[in-house]
Amino acid sequence: MKLNKKQLYKWLKRIGFSILTLIVLFTCFYASIYFGLWGKIPSNEKIVGLKQSQATQILDANNDLIGKLYIYDRQSITFSDFPQHLLDALIATEDVRFYEHNGVDNKSLLRVFFKTILLSDESSGGGSTITLQLAKNLFGREHSGAIGTVVNKIKESIVAKRIESLYSKKEILTLYLNTVPFPDNTYGIESASEKFFNVHTKDLNVWQAATLVGTLKANHSYNPRLFPEKSKARRNLVIDQMVNYKYLSDTDAAINKSKDIVLDYQYYAPNQGLAPYFRAEIKKQLDAILKQKKFTKPDGEQYNIYHDGLKIYTTLDNTMQRYAEEAMREHMKELQHQFEVAYGKRAPWLKNKPAYLEAKKRLKKYRDLKAKGLSEKAIEDELKKTHKTELFSWDETIIKTISTLDSLEYYSKFLNAGFLSLDPKTGAIKSYVGGIDYRFFQYDHISQSKRQVGSTFKPFVYTAAIENGMSPCTYFPLKAVTYTDEKNWTPTNSSDIEDEENLNYSLEKSLSNSVNTIAVKVLDEVGIDEVIKQAHNMGIKSDIEAVPSIALGSANLSMIELARAYTTYVNDSKPVTPVFITRIEDKNGNVIASYEDINPKAVTEKAYSDDTRQVLLEFMKATVNDGTANRLRTKYNLQNAIAGKTGTTQDNKDGWFVGITPKLVTLTWVGNDNQQIGFSNTGIGQGANSALPIFAKYLQKLNRDSKYNAITKAQFEYPTEEVLMSLDCELTKTDGFFKRLFGSKKDTIQFKEEPKKGIFSWLKKKKKDKDEDENLEENDN
Structure with missing residues (x-):
């Protein structure tokens, strides 16, 4: 069926009106987001004055990292600390046109809008640039659902453009790599490098850098600790991208793809890793030291050990500490076996033995139930209720379904x-x-x-x-x-x-x-x-x-x-x-408390x-x-x-x-x-x-x-x-x-x-006189 000119004009008019309506609606929608009807957008001032929470680092006597205090495991480094192959891997995988756009890839944004809204295609992807990801990392998201995705994308595009106008490309990459989340609740490339490979970012090799960049697509799914094979496949894809965009030769790519992912994983959580008791004591001492007025910030505010990125220099030697922990484990495992065998069925920690019964009454749960007025039988019944729990063992941690009383008996046998x-x-x-x-x-x-x-x-x-x-x-x-x-x-x-x-x-x-x-x-x-x-x-x-x-x-x-x-x-x-x-520094390397500030003066008088x-x-x-x-x-x-x-x-x-x-x-x-x-x-x-x-x-x-x-x-x-x-x-x-x-035969005195x-x-007096004479002679000399 042919349309005459009048009908064609009518259809074109309708299409034009629809397009104009969509443009107006989109403009209004965009304006509503821009002016904060969907939540306030960070101002230029806020973006310029970004304050990111940073982990406090605990360093040993050799300045090696032995632990952290943090809510978000993050520590910042400068652009000069990034090896070129890390930047190449990031750009080849995450944003190949990074140096060409102004923070927003318009094609990707339109794709998300039309596919998500018009076609309800939830797999349409994000297509985020590095700057858009940075905006999300820095300020998070407030909305969910189909419309929420679009709102978030538009808000992030506005923030991304502001970031691009306020920071150079180098500064954007620095901000991004210092804040982007990696697996195991780790934030920033330096924390990730040290946690997974026990090296500083500047010392990452190509396959290590590619492994960490590969995890950015899905932190959990590509966690090299949990899923080494999936992580390796993703790493190799990153290396292929580096070849595609001429960042890496085929020969170098083949060498790096042939490498297995070998981790040197470092536990910096409070209850894991090297020297956890020492780190707990350091935290206790820090709490006391930083409460003193003379150690506050220039504006009088107290330092926060979880947010302010402090550096705590300690006396511990990490190698000597490792030797001490190894020596303790080797001996205690053997001694525990001797201890249990020697007692056999006479063990004092067995149920109904006096030591066990007294320990039961010291249990917090027992005391709480007793305070509520429960009878001994009722308390016993409560303490016999079973639950699944993780138990210490010298061979390996075990999981069992046991009661509180079973747990008491189990742990009472261990030597410490x-x-x-x-x-x-x-x-x-x-x-x-x-x-x-x-x-x-x-x-x-x-x-x-x-x-x-x-x-x-x-x-x-x-x-x-x-x-x-x-x-x-x-x-x-x-x-x-x-x-x-x-x-x-x-x-x-x-x-x-x-x-x-x-x-x-x-x-x-x-x-x-x-x-x-x-x-x-x-x-x-x-x-x-x-x-x-x-x-x-x-x-x-x-x-x-x-x-x-x-x-x-x-x-x-x-x-x-x-x-x-x-x-x-x-x-x-x-x-x-x-x-x-030995000393405490702020995140910029300024000394907050010196050795003399923290430690008492040496004793000068002989005992x-x-x-x-x-x-x-x-x-x-x-x-x-x-x-x-x-x-x-x-x-x-x-x-x-x-x-x-x-x-x-x-x-x-x-x-x-x-x-x-x-x-x-x-x-x-x-x-x-x-x-x-x-x-x-x-x-x-x-x-x-x-x-x-x-x-x-x-x-x-x-x-x-x-x-x-x-x-x-x-x-x-x-x-x-x-x-x-x-x-x-x-x-x-x-x-x-x-x-x-x-001689005296007395057996009692x-x-x-x-x-x-x-x-x-007389001997005591003679000795005292001799010491005094020596001191006088010393003074005369």
Whole structure:
């Protein structure tokens, strides 16, 4: 059927009117969006003053990233940090006409409009430019549905044009790559590079860059950690695009496509990755530091550790930390097996055993139900309800459907551990392991816990004795005595110590073999108050109860303060405060808080004399060479210069070892979090078996790494001739005939609170006069 001119004109008029109507409608629709009827559009001022949340970085002593604090895992870098092949991969894949348009690809926008509105084709695609994606990344979306998609696209096109008018192409690429989301809740190319490949962006190779660019299409679907094959196929498509647009040769493309995706994945979440207990402690300290007025922003506002992109420089050494964690895992897995086998069916964590029943009453859920007035049966029924949960295991994490009571029984059997290694000169913490697995045991046994320290307290008793004038060649009888004024308390020795009636040990032999009976006698001789005073001078902050049992380590102390006291033996007799943070910078590299701002001044006053230090160091070297820690030499074949002290508490509840080398002081503790549960026997529970091996394995790993030769091959100071002469005596002595015949046979005595007078006081005074004469002579010189 033919149309005449009149009809044709009529149809053309209708079409024209329809087109005009559409144009008017679209213009009105566009104007309604532009003027904010569909939500406010960011102004030029807001776009220019973009403030993006950035993660706070926690760096080790080598400036390597060990963790982050963030809501959005993002850290910014500059354009010069982007390798060219990264930019090429991005443009070839995401926006090949990036340098030609003004932020909007009009063809893509029209396609979305007509296909989505007129044809209801939800697969029409987005066709977004890099600038449009940046607009979306920066300001998000508010609407959904078909019309919402168009509204969002138009809003983003307006923002994109504004961005293009305010920023250069380089600046747009920098903004984009610093804000674009990558898999695993990671924002920005630098965070993604470090998380997936453990390299900085500038060090990404071609296939790594292509892998990360490939994930931009769908963060989850192309996550190389979860879906390596899909990610590889997408990476190869990106490389093909680089070839298509002449960014890469066929030969280079073939080489890079042949590579498997090998990740070096870094966990920066608070409960995963390297040094989680240390990072948790850093956060705690940051909260306290940044609340101080002197550390606020120039405008007086407080810094926000989750948003302001701070850099926290710490003392930790990431390699030493890794060795410490490996040593702990290797030993604790084996020790846990020994622990469970030794108890067998007699295990105290089994249901209906006293330790289990007491632990049940300490459960928060139990206390909450009890507070509601529920009967014991009703509480029991609630606690027996099952649920699916993830459980810790030394082999691999397991998922089980168990009740709260089952969970209590399961976790009550696990031994826990603490490990701290620091530089005794500076206090710099090099390794910090607060527990066996932060995901399941978040209680920090270094900074939060206080436990009885056992025989690791004995060196403080002997330090006080030597400092107060007692000769290293003073002998004490091994035999046990009963202290009648201390409720007939009779301290005894472990079964492997000879208990001959007339045998006497020197101080060196007594300490190196951790003889309980003599430690108490030395305390009796020196006086409790003198020993407590000496311990406090060495850096112990906790109150110490003035009772004779402190000679055997009944005091509850933290690992931090115990470490501080032991640093005196290799730090010129001065305690050093453990140091975590060396400085804090803002995101622009400006120092907010320096080392001096954060850390206390070094102690300048000696806790005791140089002679005392050298004597005690010789005593503790003997502990390693011939005493309770000699398995460091025999079993672990360690030839380093080492001094140390083992410790075991009553009923084998806690095992300790303090390892001293010239440039490291290292503490290890092992025990059950439920202090009602100890080891079943001393053979397993003694510090030499439960705690010492972690130190031994740690030092073995350091020995194998030549990077640490300066630490592992360091030697102790050589004692003075006077100190060597004072130590020149037999380690043991048997009473002579007349002493055996006429000596005291008393097995009961009263414990003295004050030091003995006579020769002891004279030696103390003589030593004090000698020190004063030396000081005067020094001043005269």
